[in-house]
Amino acid sequence: MQMSEKLVLALPKGRILGEVMPLVNKAGIIPEAAFDDPKSRQLEFKTNIDNLTIIRVRAFDAATFVAFGAAQIGVVGNDVLQEFGYDDLYAPLDLNIGHCRLSLAMPVDADEVDPKEWSHIRVATKYPNLTRCYYASRGVQAECIKLNGAMELAPSLGLCNRIVDLVSTGSTLKANNLKEVEVLTDITSRLVISRPAFKTRPKEINYWIDRFKEALKDA
Structure with a gap:
């Protein structure tokens, strides 16, 4: 053509x-x-x-x-x-x-609490808008720290206790002592x-x- x-x-x-x-x-x-x-x-x-x-x-x-x-x-x-x-x-x-998914992840030894008990949380992510919307729908104000890579380091280095990142097999999360808590969206x-x-x-x-x-x- x-x-x-x-x-x-x-x-x-x-x-x-x-x-x-x-x-x-x-x-x-x-x-x-x-x-x-x-x-x-x-x-x-x-x-x-x-x-x-x-x-x-x-x-x-x-x-x-x-x-x-x-x-x-x-x-x-x-x-x-x-x-x-x-x-x-x-x-x-x-x-x-x-095919993959955008998921919330935390350290394997961390306990997720009822969103009603949260007032403010900090999350490392490449997706601040999606993350804020996810937490806003639960009545929570999220402070998003924008990272473009190495998201899994954030919890272990004390930057924050939660990350929102792309997950395919989950092997990277496991290798960094993290667990998938919830899927925000399938991709x-x-x-x-x-x-x-x-x-x-x-x-x-x-x-x-x-x-x-x-x-x-x-x-």
């Missing part, structure tokens, strides 16, 4: 990239060789589709690039969608990849669209939505 304007697909780095690329390829998108070269410092990659390029960015940034129109299509976890709540993101398709990755792009370029955007739907059928 020929496109008159540049179309940018934002993909997340890390584990999800390995899961999403088979779908991207089945949708008919093949990136240039540099995309698979670990020594390459490129950030944007040409593909076999005229005017369609791929950017490889952090998971949180993929949502931002699409929400602000720098990319028109992206792959984003619904944890990120809920955390930021961008109005200009439309998520038409669950890609059924990136999968979604195909996301820039709403302004969807309004101005509906034919192109719908074409790629349909291509990813077909790719999912063959997955």
